[in-house]
Amino acid sequence: MSTQVAAAKHKKYRGEHSMGWIPYLFVLPNLLIFSIFIVIPTIIGFVYSFHEYDGLNPMKFVGIANYKEIFMDSEFWGTLGKTARYALIVVPSIYCVSLAVAMMLIQPFKAKGLFRSIFYWPTMISYIIVGLTWKWIFGDFGIMNYALSVFGAGPIEFMSNPLFANLSVIIATVWSRLGFFMVIFMAGLQAIPTDFYEAARLDGASKLRVFRSITLPLLKPTTVLVIMLSMIDAFKAYPLLFALTGGGPGKETTYIVQYIYETGFAKQELGMASAMSVVLFVLICLFTAVQNKLSKGGED
Secondary structure (H helix, E strand, C coil): CHHHHHHHHHHHHHHHHHCCCHHHHHHHHHHHHHHHHHHHHHHHHHHHCCEECCCCCCCEECCCHHHHHHHCCHHHHHHHHHHHHHHHHHHHHHHHHHHHHHHHHCCCCCCHHHHHHHHHHHHHCCHHHHHHHHHHHHCCCCHHHHHHHHCCCCCCCCCCCHHHHHHHHHHHHHHHHHHHHHHHHHHHHHCCCHHHHHHHHHCCCCHHHHHHHHHHHHCHHHHHHHHHHHHHHHHCCCHHHHHHCCCCCCCCCCCHHHHHHHHHHHCCCHHHHHHHHHHHHHHHHHHHHHHHHHHHHHCC
16 A cells, blocks of 8 residues: 555656646746847857957957957046936936825825826836927927917027936936836835834824834835836936937937947947946946945845
């Protein structure tokens, strides 16, 4: 009897493990797409970074010469500085606005689903469409200047003035990313146990004190995620900016990804552009590592 039981268990064990490859079959399409469009191009770009290559003639190995030239390229570091300035404004703006909207939309009120959809809707629009939409608003003959003319005010050169061009980019970016981070904050807020709020209410704590002492500390993992993702988004910004300002006026809104693109395809210096991409990748990884270290992975 014991022999039959053991045989049955062995057969069941073999049956379970013979089907163990099936889950991998389901993830295979995503794995193939990720490998073809992310992993392989990354490896190729890393190889290109050690070569002089214009996309037409054979590659010429130059070692770390491209990297040496990058560290001497003042325009590269100037563009990176403008990108960092943009990120330092956009990231806190997205954080504050999306958190405020999320806190409002988790409250019980009528048509809550409608308002959630309205705020989330811009995230489903292509960055190019977002840029063109805001260009129609802030353009020289756009909606904003038309509205100003109705009230007798003079037109504002949003696309020609560096200050207003940067402001237009920031507004468009926050508008387009608000819904995505709002959803993340809503999930984080709804995961906070209501017992803490009930105890604070019984103690007579003000709303500001509750927000500062309960909501923000317990929202720390979500905060880390939002800051990290929005910072990476800011350093990768290109389609929206290109459609909205074209990098102008002059080079005022030309940020690092556009500069890499122009180096690679306008100047046909694919090796140099690849090296710049590697440097940007390393900087983003360092920022992510520092962020995780400072936040202890989002946990106390």
